[in-house]
Structure formats: C-alpha cells, structure tokens
Amino acid sequence: VEAAMAAERGLSMATCTAPVNIAVIKYWGKRDTDLILPINSSLSVTLHQDQLKTTTTVAASRDFTEDRLWLNGKEVDVGQPRVQACLREVRRLARKRRGGGEDTATLSLSYKIHIASENNFPTAAGLASSAAGYACLVSALARLYGLEEELSEVARRGSGSACRSMFGGFVQWQRGERPDGTDSLALQVAPETHWPELRVLVLVVSGEKKPVGSTMGMQSSVETSPLLKHRAEVVVPERLAQMMRHIRERDFEGFGQLAMRDSNQFHATCLDTFPPIFYLTDLSRHIIALAHRYNAHHGRTKVAYTFDAGPNAVIFTLDEAVAEFVEVVRRSFPPATNGDQFVRGLPVGSAALSQELVAAVITEPVPGAVQYILHTKPGPGPQLVDDPSQHLLGADGLP
Numbered sequence: 001v002e003a004a005m006a007a008e009r010g011l012s013m014a015t016c017t018a019p020v021n022i023a024v025i026k027y028w029g030k031r032d033t034d035l036i037l038p039i040n041s042s043l044s045v046t047l048h049q050d051q052l053k054t055t056t057t058v059a060a061s062r063d064f065t066e067d068r069l070w071l072n073g074k075e076v077d078v079g080q081p082r083v084q085a086c087l088r089e090v091r092r093l094a095r096k097r098r099g100g101g102e103d104t105a106t107l108s109l110s111y112k113i114h115i116a117s118e119n120n121f122p123t124a125a126g127l128a129s130s131a132a133g134y135a136c137l138v139s140a141l142a143r144l145y146g147l148e149e150e151l152s153e154v155a156r157r158g159s160g161s162a163c164r165s166m167f168g169g170f171v172q173w174q175r176g177e178r179p180d181g182t183d184s185l186a187l188q189v190a191p192e193t194h195w196p197e198l199r200v201l202v203l204v205v206s207g208e209k210k211p212v213g214s215t216m217g218m219q220s221s222v223e224t225s226p227l228l229k230h231r232a233e234v235v236v237p238e239r240l241a242q243m244m245r246h247i248r249e250r251d252f253e254g255f256g257q258l259a260m261r262d263s264n265q266f267h268a269t270c271l272d273t274f275p276p277i278f279y280l281t282d283l284s285r286h287i288i289a290l291a292h293r294y295n296a297h298h299g300r301t302k303v304a305y306t307f308d309a310g311p312n313a314v315i316f317t318l319d320e321a322v323a324e325f326v327e328v329v330r331r332s333f334p335p336a337t338n339g340d341q342f343v344r345g346l347p348v349g350s351a352a353l354s355q356e357l358v359a360a361v362i363t364e365p366v367p368g369a370v371q372y373i374l375h376t377k378p379g380p381g382p383q384l385v386d387d388p389s390q391h392l393l394g395a396d397g398l399p
C-alpha cells in the first residue's frame with residue numbers, strides 16, 4: 001500500500017548492500033586518473049557483509065528539487081566529482097537501454113535523486129572503505145533505473161577498488177588495454193563458497209589517521225617510484241597468474257606467502273616514492289614479525305598478513321588456526337579494558353597456548369595497541385534489500 005502511494009506521488013526507491021574487499025595482489029597506481037584506469041591488474045577477497053557492509057537507499061521523485069546525499073545520517077556535498085561520475089554513467093546506460101524514447105512506465109531520468117548511505121561498522125575504525133560505498137551506490141542506482149548489466153566499470157569511476165566489491169568471493173580487476181576503459185573491469189575468479197575454511201581477522205588498531213589518502217599517494221608513487229613501474233610491468237603479471245592458481249587449488253601456503261609478499265612490495269613502493277609515504281607503523285611491523293614467528297614455530301604458513309593504506313592489519317588464515325592465533329594476539333596486545341568485546345564478528349573458540357609456543361612467539365606485550373579483532377570470512381557481492389522497512393529514506397524522501 002505504501003509503495004503504491006509512493007508511486008502515485010512519483011517516488012521510486014531502491015536499497016542495496018555491498019561488501020568491503022581486501023586485495024591480495026594490490027592496486028597502486030593509475031594510468032588515467034580521470035577514468036580511474038590502473039597500471040596493473042589486482043585481485044581481492046570480498047569480505048562477508050554480516051560483519052562489514054554499506055547500505056544505500058536511492059530515491060527519485062519529480063518533487064525533488066535537487067540531488068542530495070547523506071552519509072551516516074549527515075548531509076554531504078553531492079557534487080563530488082566521483083559521485084557525479086557514477087550518477088552520470090548509470091543514467092547514460094539507462095538512457096541507452098531505453099533507446100532514447102522515454103517510456104512512461106519507467107522512471108524518468110530527469111528526476112532529481114536523494115541518496116542515503118551508512119556503514120554497519122564505525123567509520124572511526126579506519127575500515128571505511130570507499131569501495132563498499134561506491135559499489136553500493138552503483139548497485140542501488142542500477143536497481144532504481146532497472147539496469148541489469150554488469151556495472152563494475154561504473155563502480156570503478158567512484159573508486160578503483162570499488163569495482164572489485166561488485167562481486168563476491170575472489171575477484172580480479174583486469175587492468176584492460178583500451179584508453180576508454182571499457183575493458184578495465186572486475187571478474188569473479190571463484191565464488192565465496194569455493195574455499196569454505198578461509199577466514200579473515202581484521203586487527204583494528206587504536207587511533208591514528210592515515211597520513212596520505214590512496215588517491216594522492218598512488219599518484220605520487222606513479223610519478224616518482226621506479227620500483228612501482230617494475231612492479232606493474234614485471235612482478236604483478238607473474239603474481240596474478242600464481243595467485244589465481246593458489247586460489248583455484250585452495251593452497252593456503254602459496255596464497256598466504258604471496259599475499260604477504262605483495263603487501264610488503266606495495267609498502268616498499270611507498271618507501272620508494274619520493275618524498276616517501278609511510279603507511280606501516282611500528283605496530284604493523286610488530287604484527288608482521290609476530291606472524292612470521294608464529295608461522296616459523298609451526299613450520300608452515302598458518303597466518304598471512306596484508307596492509308592497505310592505513311594502519312589496520314588484515315590476517316588471512318584457516319578456521320582451524322583462528323582460536324589459537326586470536327589467543328596469540330590477545331597475549332601480545334592485552335586489551336586495555338576488561339577484554340569485553342575484544343573479539344567481534346564470527347564466534348571464536350578458546351585455545352590454550354603451549355609453553356613452547358609462548359616462548360617462541362610472544363615477546364614483550366604491548367597493552368591496548370590492538371583495539372579489537374573482527375573475525376569474518378569471504379562473502380557474497382552486493383545484495384538487493386527487498387524489505388521496504390529497511391530503506392534509509394522515508395516516504396517523504398528524507399532520512
């Protein structure tokens with residue numbers, strides 16, 4: 001009934017959710033900053049939306065007088081070029097699909113739109129990936145305008161890494177060759193069900209804002225780092241093929257080793273940028289060393305770290321190792337408070353650490369350095385939210 005009433009007033013609405021992704025072969029550097037075309041292909045794992053997701057509602061109405069945007073309840077500038085690029089591209093595709101003639105049964109493309117978006121995780125945690133945000137915006141707009149085609153090319157215009165959040169599981173962003181970017185898109189390598197034992201631990205570290213944003217940072221790297229050029233031309237093509245094979249074979253040893261090496265090389269290109277950019281901190285280095293000691297103790301790769309342009313650590317592991325490694329992290333970075341809520345997300349069992357393990361792996365503890373651990377796993381791509389009570393905009397088109 002409400003939908004019918006809304007339709008009568010010319011109000012149409014759509015809500016979607018979209019996931020965060022974490023790259024295991026990193027994207028760093030653009031060959032075209034306007035179209036957001038990368039200098040190398042990249043590969044990521046889509047994280048489960050039960051733990052981390054963005055929800056976006058878009059509404060269009062002939063009564064709206066201007067486009068408007070709310071992020072986490074606060075109105076922000078809708079004029080941001082990347083938001084505008086996504087809007088323009090979706091509308092262009094919708095127009096193309098309708099073959100020019102405005103069908104009265106479909107939503108008018110000239111109506112202004114309202115957009116409301118929010119995350120189910122604290123923005124302050126530094127997890128606020130623009131990837132989920134733009135993937136969600138594009139998915140919701142596509143739904144609103146009745147587009148059914150694959151839209152990673154449009155999400156890419158919001159943020160490069162956003163194109164990979166248009167799919168679940170294991171996703172490749174293919175660099176592409178064409179100057180217009182029509183072949184620079186995301187492709188699913190394998191669905192999230194492909195590797196059921198794979199787990200992800202996000203170590204959310206305390207405080208600290210990132211020094212240089214990815215967009216600025218990678219541009220500076222493209223301009224000054226010879227290592228980045230070598231990486232894009234020689235190293236990544238080889239690694240991409242290897243990583244695809246490790247994923248296909250569910251080879252954690254190979255997958256984990258390569259993920260760590262690629263994270264390290266990305267941060268090496270940051271140091272090779274001039275002036276240098278530092279995303280890794282003393283704490284990151286502490287976590288890196290801890291992971292290597294842990295693996296050495298077990299004589300194989302049980303955990304693999306990766307770091308993006310921020311201080312949080314993301315650990316890949318298998319379900320059988322989660323409880324023990326979480327205990328290792330708890331002992332290494334004892335929670336500041338009573339430890340309540342130190343582990344969030346998927347349940348984690350308890351584990352007792354052997355004397356040998358403690359002696360070999362745990363060094364001087366750093367209390368409070370890790371705020372909490374989020375336990376998650378690979379998950380699906382953007383989802384349509386059918387339940388109208390879940391819309392982030394009311395029947396008046398406002399949050």
Ligand code: DP6
Pocket residue numbers: 022023025026027028036042130158159160161162214215216307308309
């Ligand atoms: C280090 O996608 O945020 O996370 O395209 O300028 O929006 P823009 O950059 P963004 O860069 C992500 C960089 C990274 C690595 C990765 O996700 O592949």
